[in-house]
Amino acid sequence: xxxxxxxxxxxxxxxxxxxxxxxxxxxxxxxxxxxxxxxxxxxxxxxxxxxxxxxxxxxxxxxxxxxxxxxxxxxxxxxxxxxxxxxxxxxxxxxxxxxxxxxxxxxxxxxxxxxxxxxxxxxxxxxxxxxxxxxxxxxxxxxxxxxxxxxxxxxxxxxxxxxxxxxxxxxxxxxxxxxxxxxxxxxxxxxxxxxxxxxxxxxxxxxxxxxxxxxxxxxxxxxxxxxxxxxxxxxxxxxxxxxxxxxxxxxxxxxxxxxxxxxxxxxxxxxxxxxxxxxxxxxxxxxxxxxxxxxxxxxxxxxxxxxxxxxxxxxxxxxxxxxxxxx
Ligand SMILES: [Fe+2]
Numbered sequence: 001x002x003x004x005x006x007x008x009x010x011x012x013x014x015x016x017x018x019x020x021x022x023x024x025x026x027x028x029x030x031x032x033x034x035x036x037x038x039x040x041x042x043x044x045x046x047x048x049x050x051x052x053x054x055x056x057x058x059x060x061x062x063x064x065x066x067x068x069x070x071x072x073x074x075x076x077x078x079x080x081x082x083x084x085x086x087x088x089x090x091x092x093x094x095x096x097x098x099x100x101x102x103x104x105x106x107x108x109x110x111x112x113x114x115x116x117x118x119x120x121x122x123x124x125x126x127x128x129x130x131x132x133x134x135x136x137x138x139x140x141x142x143x144x145x146x147x148x149x150x151x152x153x154x155x156x157x158x159x160x161x162x163x164x165x166x167x168x169x170x171x172x173x174x175x176x177x178x179x180x181x182x183x184x185x186x187x188x189x190x191x192x193x194x195x196x197x198x199x200x201x202x203x204x205x206x207x208x209x210x211x212x213x214x215x216x217x218x219x220x221x222x223x224x225x226x227x228x229x230x231x232x233x234x235x236x237x238x239x240x241x242x243x244x245x246x247x248x249x250x251x252x253x254x255x256x257x258x259x260x261x262x263x264x265x266x267x268x269x270x271x272x273x274x275x276x277x278x279x280x281x282x283x284x285x286x287x288x289x290x291x292x293x294x295x296x297x298x299x300x301x302x303x304x305x306x307x308x309x310x311x312x313x314x315x316x317x318x319x320x321x322x323x324x325x326x327x
Contacts, residue, residue: 003164011180012178012179021163059294063294067102067300068108070287072116072301074304074306077280077308079240080310082239082309083309086191089306090118090119090306091119091221091307092151093122093302093304095125095284096126096284097138097141099145100130101130101289103141106144109287109302110144110147113149122153123153123155124155124242125244127139128160131201139168142165143173154195156177157176158245159200160290177193179206181213190215190219192218192220192221194223199224199229200228207232208236220239225245227270228264230266230269230279238279240305242284245262246271248298250285250295250298251296285300285301
């Protein structure tokens with residue numbers, strides 16, 4: 001599909017687009033393995049060794065099966081400032097598909113999503129498996145999955161995504177928020193969904209730009225790929241922050257204890273529901289898996305968040321039917 005660069009310039013700004021494309025064109029992988037992420041060469045070899053071990057048939061087969069066992073989790077959160085018309089509003093939150101690395105996931109997710117009930121669907125980035133190279137296939141797979149979604153669908157880009165994916169995805173019914181916002185109205189009341197470009201690798205998030213022209217006192221939900229901009233969310237008056245990126249560890253020790261998560265965000269914001277300096281948020285464990293498509297002690301998830309209006313903020317939120325998180 002022809003890339004509409006004029007449209008991208010108009011929406012992101014020419015400097016931001018040029019910055020992102022320039023970084024995309026640079027050796028993203030060498031940056032990942034360079035001095036900023038892996039300080040010692042020996043760590044690189046440890047990484048390769050771990051990868052080889054995880055790719056051994058026994059570990060891989062079971063881990064791959066785990067990675068396709070997608071759970072539907074649910075939260076219910078109360079807010080004192082939620083407009084009345086949005087009491088009970090349900091958001092289907094999907095993150096980190098990396099679907100071109102695990103093509104069976106399309107069928108699994110289609111089957112799971114079809115019977116669900118929700119009012120809005122949001123994707124918090126990482127549609128592509130790799131961080132370089134072809135972007136057509138992950139964009140096409142996202143469009144295929146969109147066919148199973150019966151509500152308006154908004155999305156942001158992650159650190160694995162190329163900005164060139166936007167044209168195909170938008171033609172297929174996924175509206176990207178590129179440092180932009182969308183106002184949702186119900187009975188004359190408004191909810192603002194803010195969406196920023198990747199804050200992790202590209203550091204291309206511009207919340208100020210996303211806020212521009214939005215109704216100032218409206219309830220605000222932020223979509224960002226990672227939980228790394230809580231300080232900006234606080235300054236912007238964000239009420240609920242939805243993100244992913246960490247995969248909740250993807251390969252964890254028993255008890256969902258992650259061995260490693262790549263995020264500069266606060267430690268307690270790396271998975272599930274959290275509260276940080278007055279901002280509440282949810283970091284999805286992700287629907288897919290990256291690097292090696294396996295999971296251990298960390299099931300993939302899609303989440304339905306139900307928003308409730310209440311005179312008092314309650315101190316709990318439900319996770320599905322069996323888990324409760326003190327919040
Ligand atoms: Fe990811």
